[in-house]
Amino acid sequence: MSVFHAIKQLEEKNVANEINYMVWSDRMDLVAFSNVKGEVALHRLSWTRAWILNPPKEGLKVAGIAWRPDGKILAIGYNSGEVLLVSIENKKIVNVRETKAEISCISWVQEKIESKPKDVLNLKDEEPNDYMKYIDLSKMYIRDPVPTTLVDSSSNSEELKGSNILQEQTEFNLLLVGTKDGFVHIRIFGCFTCATLNINKYLGYYCSVEDVHLSEDLSKIFVTVKDAEHNIKIVLIDSRIFKSHTKELFSVALKYVKLIDLITYLRNTITNITETWESFLLEIDQKLSKYGKKVPEGGVTADFLDLLMFGNCSPELEEFLMTDLTKKGLEKFGQTIEMSYANIQKLLLKNITKFGQNLTYHLAELRGMARFEHRYEILGLSEDLITKAIQSNGAFLIKAGEMQQIINHSVINYKAFFRWLYGAILFIMDESIPSDIHKMTQQDLAYITEFLKNFDHIGSKDNPNKKGFIMERLGQYLADAPLTIPLNMESDDWTAFLKENECLQNHPSVLKHYSDTSLIQQFKDLSVKIVDIFETPKNILDKQFKPVHTFNLFNFGDKPLRMSSINVNKDLLSFSFLKPSSSVFLLQIHVNNEKCLARCGKIYFSQLQEENPADVYQILDVKFYSSNILSLLLQENTNLRNAVLLQFSLSSAVDKLTEINICGEVEKAQIPNVNGSNLTPKLYKNIEMAASFFAVSGSRRVSIVLSENKRKVKLFEMEAEEEDEDDAMKEDVSMQDSVAE
Structure with a gap:
């Protein structure tokens, strides 16, 4: 029996300042967003505010926000090049790092742990480098630092808690920071810079990094860039060092944090x-x-010596001892x-x-x-x-x-x-x-x-x-x-x-x-000697990353690029690129040790209502809800310009993609045009306001839509039961059922 789902509106709120970034946590019902004043706020699903953080300096703007995979720390990148790691519990800044250029994108990824059967133990099947994971046993022998001041105030406790939150990590994770001058900074745990990749050097010309994505096993980096002529490309980089030496990098980075x-x-x-x-x-x-003002320099010492050796007390000294002291x-x-x-x-x-x-x-x-x-x-x-x-x-x-x-x-x-x-x-x-x-x-x-x-x-x-x-x-x-x-x-x-x-x-x-x-x-x-220890690894590790291939994709002009990417499995990735504002290019890249294949398709959307099937929606934004579902924010071509929140299963769209020549230009290839409104199963809802962009979270099953003036938000539950929202628009086949099949 099918379970029917619907999109249900939860909240509608106005905000004081224009919002420019919104990112959901994958672990908790929390959304972080920044405004034009450079402030970053953390809100719950009910839109109650947990805290708000001012920019480090007046006039700074937020250039990117990313959640640590465990949801405990928020990375905030500013246009000055600063990256702040903030504890979500108390907005304590636990680490600050800087880049020399303006930040263009930021993401935080974690190794995916493959589950192995517990009842199977075959040492011969283990990889040669599969050593026991590094376990920090230092707490058995040495205590954590006590507060640095003699009075144990709450601020000191928070300071220690902030440092521990970086140390107490059990999984290997990487913070990826892209800059407008074409560099990618890779930081283990968000603070240990293990490599800085110069994408300009790989390409032979200057570019801006628009997005950085790692494959599921961390062995491949996909860097989306835009050159001076607005050509969009994906640079594939071999990063197998992360796969082959995960445990070694983990242990060195943990020592870096502690030191x-x-x-x-x-x-x-x-x-x-x-x-x-x-x-x-x-x-x-x-x-x-x-007393010192009444005697010449050296007079204080002389008076005390007279009193000590001869018992003579000068009038100035006597007045000081009897009256002042x-x-x-x-x-x-x-x-x-x-x-x-x-x-x-x-x-x-x-x-x-x-x-x-x-x-x-x-x-x-x-x-x-x-x-x-x-x-x-x-x-x-x-x-x-x-x-x-x-x-x-x-x-x-x-x-x-x-x-x-x-x-x-x-x-x-x-x-x-x-x-x-x-x-x-x-x-x-x-x-x-x-x-x-x-x-x-x-x-x-x-x-x-x-x-x-x-x-x-x-x-x-x-x-x-x-x-x-x-x-x-x-x-x-x-x-x-x-x-x-x-x-x-x-x-x-x-x-x-x-x-x-x-x-x-x-x-x-x-x-x-x-x-x-x-x-x-x-x-x-x-301090210098300890910093020197970790400078050499950074310079050495840079050489371990090799460019493999460059995919020549599209040219959408000088408008900001809206795109999304997600891992399907360890060898397959999906990308979606919004061509303002008519269509979405869906690109899948399959890479393994033997070959590299790519498939692409162009998706547009006609009116979902039967009255005007010839009209085409404008597409405002696109995000992957999960590896199997794509979410889009559409807008009607009417005077009302109402937005529509739509989701459809990728399984029906992937079948219509065509294989392309990875050495040619994707935009010039024979790419099929697909009407997304005909794809099933799908789910959609009229937002009843003009919108600008949105954010979704498949793990939390929520979305947030920002109005056109960027001062109003609407929050939605994306997988509500049908009876909870009678007026929700839906298809007669559950998307989740389709994915399960």
Whole structure:
């Protein structure tokens, strides 16, 4: 018994700004669209808005939108060349990449997993390269990064969640970005650029990329381009590297994501350390500013030394201690300074050191991959570059440990100073001094004297904007410049051992200590070394892609190209090209290892109503609903110019296609004209408004039609039951039944 389906209208809504892109999610009832202001909004099927995202800069326009195949991330391309990866859960930007040219198209594809019988196990049938899929076991040994600030705010949790959403991927997927200058950027997981294809070089002249499509097994790329004379062509490119080395590319890309996330995390932590340090200096400066203005440069240090050595307190210092600072103020001030030191130490130990060690783990795993030359050499993974990154990371961790030593020493100095100063205030106030404060050793005097050196520049009249309180021994590590006071390592046993055994100094397994570099300089070197690891694979992989054939198709003039493409199986693809606005060219290309065949047909549509069968519809837009169904947006040639949403089964149309010479020009071939209105089964509905374009999703069974003024949308359920929509137009044969047959 046949099940009858109909097209049912769900919603009709007006929007404030003109819409220019609409894309359905294949996993959820969500539609993403952009408007002329460059905003991107995410709406549910009921048209309730989930969120809206402003463009990164004022004046930018959206050039393309694509969903990650699992529906968790949205890729948004702008005319500036920027591509943003946005979490659909909270519109958090999880990654930003740039191209050098304006983006013309964007798509996101995933490998299709072939189901194998579970009861059949025959190792001989396995392919030679069918290794076990890479499984990341790092969480068994190392923790995920903690929030980069000391207060665990919701924003930090969202930041970590955003990075994890890129790491926790189980299937190989590719983001394809085409540009108007003829390049295709291929990014694994949307962020690791593994190849950049120059289509201009393949063709021998400049072109604009209009569409990029991968075959089901990822072994072939079909790039639709338009040249300066508006000739439309499809360039077939051999991309079998994606098929033969899927697992290797997956594992390398996953390591890239983890390493870049850790580098970003460390960068944010260093920024937090720097900000905490600057706040620390500013706190002391503010306390001493009023007093510092009353004495010459160096006078603050001199007054404190007089009080320390001789017990003499100048009137300015006494006023500062009794009026500005006070005993209670000193206690509170000491707690603030101690907290600043503690915060910096925590960031160094729990964030920098801990997750710097995590970097070593992932780099070591990556080096292990590089040593499997029969698997990874073709990807350009270099063991030497990875070893250099490991050495740089070791030097970075050594520098963090060195900075920790300086902080420990500074804490001793500051505590000795504040204990003495507290006793001095009690002495001036004629209050009893506790015995533990009263006692002072010669070592304590040395600590206090060293701390007082930081006050030397307070009271400078030459440069009032310059910070007065300077802790140079510690602050130098947070400057992008060589250390001015390097740590003396001559008494260190390991340093002495290496000096005595020069053969070990340059051994790749021995981590080097660069005494003159700051923490910032060492981190910059580490960042560059990690980026270098993945630059070589990108350059090597470019050479693995070979142009196979160029299909010369059509010339529709300078109007924007409306087309759609879909995989039928691993060897067969279907393309539809809209010839404004009279007909649709349906093209099927069959490619396997032995041959390449193409079939084509031209479809037009006469009136579906019997009153005016001679009239021909205008065709506004065309999309593949599924591999078996084509959806079209038609428009009546009447004053009302009502749109019609139509779907028909491709099985009836494919029979009428004719084989064409792939070496000739398709448009000049003897292509049959087919009246689509006579094809069955089909399904259609009058939209009752003038329209511009539409978007469909076969997996979600929905469509959305945009009005001619681009300020109104209508949402439809494409496979409703007949009784749900009495006035829906339908044929007496279910399309789904036809497809099943």
